[in-house]
Amino acid sequence: MTPINHPSPVQNPEGIHPALWRGTQLAQAGRPTLSTGFESLDAELPGHGWPMGALIELMPRQAGIGELFLLQPALAGLDAGRSVILLCPPYTPQFHCWVNWGLENRRLLWVAPKTPSDTFWAAETILRHNACGALLCWAAMPRAALLRRLHLAAQQSDTLFVLMRPPAALQQASAAVLRLLLQPLPQGIEVHIKKRQGPQASRPISLSLYGPRLPAPRAPSDHVPLDQPLPAVLSARRHLA
Numbered sequence: 483m484t485p486i487n488h489p490s491p492v493q494n495p496e497g498i499h500p501a502l503w504r505g506t507q508l509a510q511a512g513r514p515t516l517s518t519g520f521e522s523l524d525a526e527l528p529g530h531g532w533p534m535g536a537l538i539e540l541m542p543r544q545a546g547i548g549e550l551f552l553l554q555p556a557l558a559g560l561d562a563g564r565s566v567i568l569l570c571p572p573y574t575p576q577f578h579c580w581v582n583w584g585l586e587n588r589r590l591l592w593v594a595p596k597t598p599s600d601t602f603w604a605a606e607t608i609l610r611h612n613a614c615g616a617l618l619c620w621a622a623m624p625r626a627a628l629l630r631r632l633h634l635a636a637q638q639s640d641t642l643f644v645l646m647r648p649p650a651a652l653q654q655a656s657a658a659v660l661r662l663l664l665q666p667l668p669q670g671i672e673v674h675i676k677k678r679q680g681p682q683a684s685r686p687i688s689l690s691l692y693g694p695r696l697p698a699p700r701a702p703s704d705h706v707p708l709d710q711p712l713p714a715v716l717s718a719r720r721h722l723a
Contacts, residue, residue, distance in 0.1 A: 516642060519555020522687050527660070528679045532556050537633040537658040538644045541651060541676075545572045547666040549646065550618075551691045552673075554583050556642060557616055564615030565589035567608060570601045571620050588615070602628055609635035609643060616642040623647075626655050633657040652676055 513536060515529035524530040532538060542549045557566060566588050568575055575592050591614070595601045598621070605619045609632065624632075629645075636643040649663055661677035670691040675683035 513637075514640065516556045516559055518552070519559075520552075520687075520689050523673060523689065526675060526678070526683060526687060532642055532644075533659055534640050534642055535637050536643065536660070537629065537636050537656075538642075539647055539651070539656060539658040539661040539677075540644055540664060541647050541649045541662065542664040542671075543649060543666060545646075547664060548671045548691045549664055552664070552671060552689070553616075553618070553644065554585075557585055557588070558583070560588065560615040560642065562587040565591050565613075566616045567591045567593060567614045567618070569593045569605055569608070569617060569619040570595055571618070598622070598624075602632070605632060606635045609639050609641060612639040612641060614641060616644070618644050618646065620646040623651060623654065626657070630657040633659075 513529075514534045515527070515531035516534055517531040518524055518527070527533075540549050540552075560566070566585070568590065570593070575590065577590065580586060580590055593604055595604055601619065601621060602624060605617065608614060608617055632643075632645070645658070652661070652663065656677070658677065659679055661675075663674040663676050665672040665674065665686070667688060670689045673687040673689060675687070
């Protein structure tokens, strides 16, 4: 009889348990994922999208460089009957932007706790009750033990849970399954994958968020354009409001 050669468990660790993977390959998605809406980013993430029911950390170089625009396709893919909660954002949310993104069918809830401890208590409570489709929380430097608690609470839900943190947080250990550093670009952002369940990312990913900006068309005018510079004396005395 010809012996049957079975694959070695060492060569195929994912066959033992879905949570196992080789260091040279992306892990299998143990939980549902939601496409980011960007093919180049999906290709670098386990499960080809944002993991649901897990702690994700986004670290923009500064607030307002496009971190919410990065999440817009995923938010649009959520169940329209579930709300999106913004917990302790650095600026006042603008509902008009929500409408322009076509997300007006999703309830946008703004929660503004008074203290950092209240913020983390609210985040953990929201996750444990699976109270929304997406929870976006802004925080500075919580302790590693608190991050583990938030990750465990997220695992009890099917929520898209994103924690916004400053880049300095990369110096701190975290239970997050995905950590991304975001750098601004003229028409988008550059994504550096700092942690994922798989090999270290070799290069950053450039994403165009806004598309090419075209110069605004000139309004028709019967006047001759003024192409002569102002005299030096007048230029020095002119004040701009």
